[in-house]
Amino acid sequence: MIEVDHLSKRYGSVTAVDDVSFKVESGQILGFLGPNGAGKTTTMRIITGYMPATGGTARVAGFDIFEQPIEAKRRIGYLPETPPLYPDMTVREYLAFVARIKGVRQHVGDRVAEVMRKTQTADMADRHCGKLSKGYKQRVGLAQALIHNPEVLVLDEPTAGLDPRQIIEFRQIIRELAGSHTIVLSTHILPEVSQTCQRVVIINRGRVVAVDSPENLTRRLKGAATVLVHSDGPADQVEPLLAGVPGVTRVGRGEPVATGASFEVETGQGLDLRRELAAAVVQQGFGLLELRPMRMSLEDIFLSVITDETQAAAPAGETADA
Numbered sequence: 001m002i003e004v005d006h007l008s009k010r011y012g013s014v015t016a017v018d019d020v021s022f023k024v025e026s027g028q029i030l031g032f033l034g035p036n037g038a039g040k041t042t043t044m045r046i047i048t049g050y051m052p053a054t055g056g057t058a059r060v061a062g063f064d065i066f067e068q069p070i071e072a073k074r075r076i077g078y079l080p081e082t083p084p085l086y087p088d089m090t091v092r093e094y095l096a097f098v099a100r101i102k103g104v105r106q107h108v109g110d111r112v113a114e115v116m117r118k119t120q121t122a123d124m125a126d127r128h129c130g131k132l133s134k135g136y137k138q139r140v141g142l143a144q145a146l147i148h149n150p151e152v153l154v155l156d157e158p159t160a161g162l163d164p165r166q167i168i169e170f171r172q173i174i175r176e177l178a179g180s181h182t183i184v185l186s187t188h189i190l191p192e193v194s195q196t197c198q199r200v201v202i203i204n205r206g207r208v209v210a211v212d213s214p215e216n217l218t219r220r221l222k223g224a225a226t227v228l229v230h231s232d233g234p235a236d237q238v239e240p241l242l243a244g245v246p247g248v249t250r251v252g253r254g255e256p257v258a259t260g261a262s263f264e265v266e267t268g269q270g271l272d273l274r275r276e277l278a279a280a281v282v283q284q285g286f287g288l289l290e291l292r293p294m295r296m297s298l299e300d301i302f303l304s305v306i307t308d309e310t311q312a313a314a315p316a317g318e319t320a321d322a
Helices: 040-047 069-074 091-101 108-118 134-146 164-177 190-196 214-222 235-243 274-282 298-313
Strands: 002-011 014-024 029-033 055-060 076-079 152-156 182-187 199-204 207-212 225-231 248-253 261-267 288-294
Touching: 002 040, 014 040, 014 055, 014 199, 014 207, 029 040, 029 190, 040 055, 040 152, 040 182, 069 076, 076 134, 091 108, 091 134, 108 134, 108 164, 134 152, 134 164, 164 182, 164 190, 182 190, 207 214, 225 235, 225 274, 235 248, 235 261, 235 274, 274 288
Parallel strands: 029 182, 029 199, 076 152, 152 182
Antiparallel strands: 002 014, 002 055, 199 207, 225 261, 225 288, 248 261
16 A cells, blocks of 8 residues: 655755655555654655655555655545644534645545544534644544545654553554555654554664564564563572573573562463463462563564664774764
């Protein structure tokens, strides 16, 4: 649905986007993740046709955004970081206005009512946009992006500045749109991606440093599988029991617990030894209080790939902090 191939953007001697390539399949939610200043917004503006590229190509629903801009833009709904609202219009008036300029010719009122229902803004239909809360402004901004029923939605930092309740509500709206729309969600907020997206593109210093699902990134970076075992038995007796299970490569102490001790048990990649670990503890008469796989959080993944890429980019003899 979206194909970005060797995209670059330079401002004189400064390269904001450097040879970026990725694909988004139809109906997928892609998280475009990176620190502030990494090139996320610039890439989003290029994909949506708001800014020309220095090099490379971008195709949306089969249309080249540079050679066939009108056809490509008809299939894109864009929510920039600051929603483009007219403060003196009511929500209903504004959405009807946007519908007309985006080519919706028939049943405009019905379409406006539908997008207000989807974005949970119907209760604000007759309120002026300038008097809306931050959360409602973001929802109305999403409604204007949806008004012409585009195949692709590009959302740039859609929950920036929202309170926790508004963030949860907005995420739910985005998840409900998946399937009927292909969504690119640009953000530097890690929970945004882990709770909403099926695939992740991590960008740093204008370059793509990782593309995969959160689960596959975890497996690639973690290497071995790690299991947390919490037993009420004496630590010095439980630890050798766990270490003696075939396939276990390392046993380390976990976080302090009120009862007994916890251990982080590493196993060979692809091995699931939970049954064997449980048996080793219980057969010696010790209680098994917790047994669960430990996974890298998206924060761990993000810091790992960003740190590795930054260190690789540093000149010889310099550190990333130099």
